[in-house]
Amino acid sequence: xxxGLPLKAPQTSPQxxxxxxxxxxxxxxxxxxxxxxxxxxxxxxxLSVVQYALLACVFxxxxxxxxxxxxxxxxxxxxxxxxxxxxxxxxxxLGNFVDAWNSAPFGRFFLNSIIxxxxxxxxxxxxxxxxxxxxxxxxxxxxxxxxxxILGSLMLxxxxxxxxxxxxxxxxxxxxTYAGLILPGMGSAFAMFLVYQQMRTVSAELVDAAIMxxxxxxxxxxxxxxxxxxxxxxxxxxxxxxxxxxxxxxPLIVTSTADMRTLPIGLQxxxxxxxxTNWGAIMAGAVMVAAPMLIVFFIGQRRIIGGxxxxxxxx
Amino acid sequence: MAAVTLTATLSPxxxxxxxxxxxxxxxxxxxxxAAILVFSYYPTVYNVVLSLTDWDFIAPAPVFxxxxxxxxxxxxxxxxxxxxxxxxxxxxxxxxxLVGGLAIGFLLSRRLRFSGFTxxxxxxxxxxxxxxxxxxxxxxxxxxxxxxxxxxxxxxxDSPQWTTTSDWSxxxxxxxxxxxxxxxxxIIYYTAILDLPKEVFEAASLDGASGWRLFRGMTLxxxxxxxxxxxxTGIITSAQAFDIIAVLTxxxxxxxxxxxxxxxxxxxxxxxxxxxxAAAATVxxxxxxxxxxxxxxxxxxxxxxx
Numbered sequence: 001x002x003x004g005l006p007l008k009a010p011q012t013s014p015q016x017x018x019x020x021x022x023x024x025x026x027x028x029x030x031x032x033x034x035x036x037x038x039x040x041x042x043x044x045x046x047l048s049v050v051q052y053a054l055l056a057c058v059f060x061x062x063x064x065x066x067x068x069x070x071x072x073x074x075x076x077x078x079x080x081x082x083x084x085x086x087x088x089x090x091x092x093x094l095g096n097f098v099d100a101w102n103s104a105p106f107g108r109f110f111l112n113s114i115i116x117x118x119x120x121x122x123x124x125x126x127x128x129x130x131x132x133x134x135x136x137x138x139x140x141x142x143x144x145x146x147x148x149x150i151l152g153s154l155m156l157x158x159x160x161x162x163x164x165x166x167x168x169x170x171x172x173x174x175x176x177t178y179a180g181l182i183l184p185g186m187g188s189a190f191a192m193f194l195v196y197q198q199m200r201t202v203s204a205e206l207v208d209a210a211i212m213x214x215x216x217x218x219x220x221x222x223x224x225x226x227x228x229x230x231x232x233x234x235x236x237x238x239x240x241x242x243x244x245x246x247x248x249x250x251p252l253i254v255t256s257t258a259d260m261r262t263l264p265i266g267l268q269x270x271x272x273x274x275x276x277t278n279w280g281a282i283m284a285g286a287v288m289v290a291a292p293m294l295i296v297f298f299i300g301q302r303r304i305i306g307g308x309x310x311x312x313x314x315x
Numbered sequence: 316m317a318a319v320t321l322t323a324t325l326s327p328x329x330x331x332x333x334x335x336x337x338x339x340x341x342x343x344x345x346x347x348x349a350a351i352l353v354f355s356y357y358p359t360v361y362n363v364v365l366s367l368t369d370w371d372f373i374a375p376a377p378v379f380x381x382x383x384x385x386x387x388x389x390x391x392x393x394x395x396x397x398x399x400x401x402x403x404x405x406x407x408x409x410x411x412x413l414v415g416g417l418a419i420g421f422l423l424s425r426r427l428r429f430s431g432f433t434x435x436x437x438x439x440x441x442x443x444x445x446x447x448x449x450x451x452x453x454x455x456x457x458x459x460x461x462x463x464x465x466x467x468x469x470x471x472x473d474s475p476q477w478t479t480t481s482d483w484s485x486x487x488x489x490x491x492x493x494x495x496x497x498x499x500x501x502i503i504y505y506t507a508i509l510d511l512p513k514e515v516f517e518a519a520s521l522d523g524a525s526g527w528r529l530f531r532g533m534t535l536x537x538x539x540x541x542x543x544x545x546x547x548t549g550i551i552t553s554a555q556a557f558d559i560i561a562v563l564t565x566x567x568x569x570x571x572x573x574x575x576x577x578x579x580x581x582x583x584x585x586x587x588x589x590x591x592x593a594a595a596a597t598v599x600x601x602x603x604x605x606x607x608x609x610x611x612x613x614x615x616x617x618x619x620x621x
Contacts, residue, residue: 048427055427058419062436062498068462069451085465127347134343139336146344153355155607159555159576160600163365163583163592164358187350217339246444248558253584264446264558271450279454290447297442301435304442308499309506 069290072283073097080279096284103273103281106288108259109266112181116251116262117244120182124240128188129233132196133221137207154189159249166253176260181251185244191236194307198232199225235307238300242293263289359600366593377589384594393570394578394595400485401554401574408493408556409549412500413542419497420504421534434505437498445495449562452491453478456563481571484564488572492559496552500545507541508534543614550606554599575599 043051072080076093079086100106134140135147165184174180202225210220226233251262261269270285297304366384368377388394419437423430440448455462456477463474477487511534519533535542555576560566566573566581573581575595583592 051422051425051427054422055430055433058422059429059433059436061494062433062440064462065448065451065455065494066436066439068455069447072454081460083460083464085460085462127350130343131347134340138340138343139333140340141337143340146348150348150351153351156355156359157551157555157600157603159557159579160362160596161355161358162579163589163596164361165354166583168353168358183350184354187347187354189351192347242442246442246446246558248444248446248561249580252561253580264444267444267446267450268562279457279460282450283454286447286450290443293442293444294439297439298435301438305438305502305506309503 069283069286072279073287074284075280077280093280096280097288099274099278099281100270100285100288104266104270104285105258106263106266106270106285109261109263110288112178112260113245113263115178116181117241119178120185120244121237121241123182123186124188124244125191125233125237127186128192128195128236128240129226129229131188132192132199133217133225135192135196136199136202137220137225138217150187150189151193153187162249162253165250169254174254176255176257180254181260181262185247185250188240190311191240194236194239194311195229195232197310198229202228231303232307234300235303235310238296238304239307242296242304245293362593362596362600365589366597368590368593370589371587372589373587380590384590385598388591388594388598393573396570397573397575397578397595400570400572401576403485404489404492404556404574405550405553407489408496408553409546411493412496412549413545415493415497416500416545417504417538417542419501420506420508423501423505424508434502438502439498440495441499443495445556445558446562448495449491449559452487452494452559453563456487478564479568481568484568484572488556488560488563491563492553492556495559496549500549503541503545504538507538511537543610547607547610551603554603575602 071087071089073096074092074094075086075089075096076091079089079093131150135143140146169175169180169184172180174183206224206228207220210224215223246264247262248264252265255261255265258266258269267282267285267289271282274281365377367379367381369380369383370377423434423437454460456474458464458474458476461474463477467474475483477483515537516529516533519529554574556574557576557580560572560574560577564572566577570578576599579592579596579599581592582588582595586592
């Protein structure tokens with residue numbers, strides 16, 4: 001299965017509307033001047049205009065809130081509390097970040113987010129790779145039943161488990177600890193499935209040759225299977241990492257002290273400190289929470305989108 | 316007896332090997348399986364037990380009260396309001412993202428200039444923490460200094476008090492949530508459209524099909540597995556939307572923007588009424604279960620798998 005590939009074709013080929021090969025859905029070889037499905041090679045002018053106008057609308061719809069986030073974070077107070085609205089800051093006010101940093105323990109929030117996300121992702125991906133290898137390469141009579149059991153957990157709504165998990169963690173004495181933040185999210189079904197799908201494509205001859213050489217499971221896994229499946233492991237890691245960084249409700253209920261809060265919860269804390277209306281500082285806080293994920297996304301977007309699409313379209 | 320004769324026919328070496336493989340399988344799977352059993356399956360079951368009790372986290376043990384929590388729940392007008400809110404929020408956000416996402420995905424697949432960059436920007440909100448997205452919308456919804464005042468001002472109207480009046484609060488969370496999820500749906504449709512078999516479309520257009528007819532007759536049916544997937548996961552995830560509600564309205568004012576998910580949280584961690592929270596969670600679980608089963612049934616009959 002060619003997971004992760006669907007996006008490569010459009011991205012590696014030139015994005016030229018005039019000469020691009022016709023890989024787009026409804027393709028008519030004869031010019032058919034009807035709405036929406038004109039041939040790619042010859043598109044009437046009016047249709048191009050309409051399509052570009054629509055594309056511009058979509059772009060504005062998504063870019064404006066993002067710009068609003070970043071510009072508000074660097075606007076001096078006078079630019080925020082004024083009317084008519086000022087789109088572009090008159091000067092760059094980095095004091096908002098200082099304000100935010102001083103009125104809430106952001107250093108500590110960052111540390112907590114990095115630890116829970118880092119350790120949590122490492123643990124979940126370890127679980128994912130080990131179980132994917134077991135399902136793909138180790139013989140066991142009730143393998144299929146265990147597989148269905150693990151994938152079936154995707155159907156259990158997380159919000160239904162919230163209350164009991166809180167009680168479990170409290171009974172273990174894990175409230176306000178990293179163990180409580182991290183361990184309940186350790187199990188992996190989605191990332192395991194992604195990695196498993198790629199492991200199934202590893203050629204049997206390669207594995208058989210390793211067996212002939214006397215390589216045990218551990219050697220086969222670490223020297224052949226894992227290196228060959230690195231693309232999907234990286235994709236899974238990115239998706240899991242973003243999910244953990246953005247997690248809100250679990251850190252909210254399992255921590256109650258400011259020194260154990262993660263960034264998304266810290267943002268709420270900042271709002272309460274700033275009296276809910278000091279927008280400059282609050283938006284600066286939001287930038288600090290959001291920026292790391294934007295960077296991760298822009299760097300790894302092809303893999304992330306590919307992995308998510310693979311789970312949806314092919315899965 | 317049969318098992319004994321079966322294993323007896325295997326040579327001792329093979330039997331040992333099979334046993335060792337089984338042991339290895341168990342070891343590899345153990346951390347994952349244990350975590351999933353303890354933190355996914357067990358809580359789902361035990362939650363039902365808790366829903367039959369009365370507890371406040373403080374009393375030494377939950378007291379069994381039978382179905383009382385459910386009876387109280389069904390008798391309270393707040394519960395029905397919350398259920399209605401959940402229906403409106405989920406219905407509009409899922410419907411909106413499917414229709415909007417299909418349109419945007421189709422547009423992105425037309426290979427226009429700048430569509431690569433637009434694609435990136437479209438998907439970006441889905442990667443951001445809901446808490447940050449909530450904050451951005453909170454400021455944009457601000458009737459005095461927010462973008463909303465400007466947008467409504469274009470039509471000569473005053474901005475509504477989005478997050479602080481019960482007439483608008485449900486719309487506030489629905490709009491913000493739909494915006495965050497729209498790009499995800501669009502990209503999934505975009506990928507699926509690029510994956511469609513070209514030959515089928517060439518054949519169909521040779522037969523004279525084009526435009527809207529081609530789209531309705533070919534594209535939509537061929538996309539139906541993806542639509543089905545997006546519908547199912549869309550309902551499950553939006554019914555559980557939390558961070559945007561927490562930031563924008565906190566379920567208020569009153570219960571005007573409270574959904575079932577918010578109620579589960581609020582009853583347990585603000586009201587300390589464990590039984591009611593667990594009962595609401597069980598209702599949420601049953602609704603999602605029924606949705607899944609019904610959709611799977613329909614999908615088996617109607618969805619076109621290529």
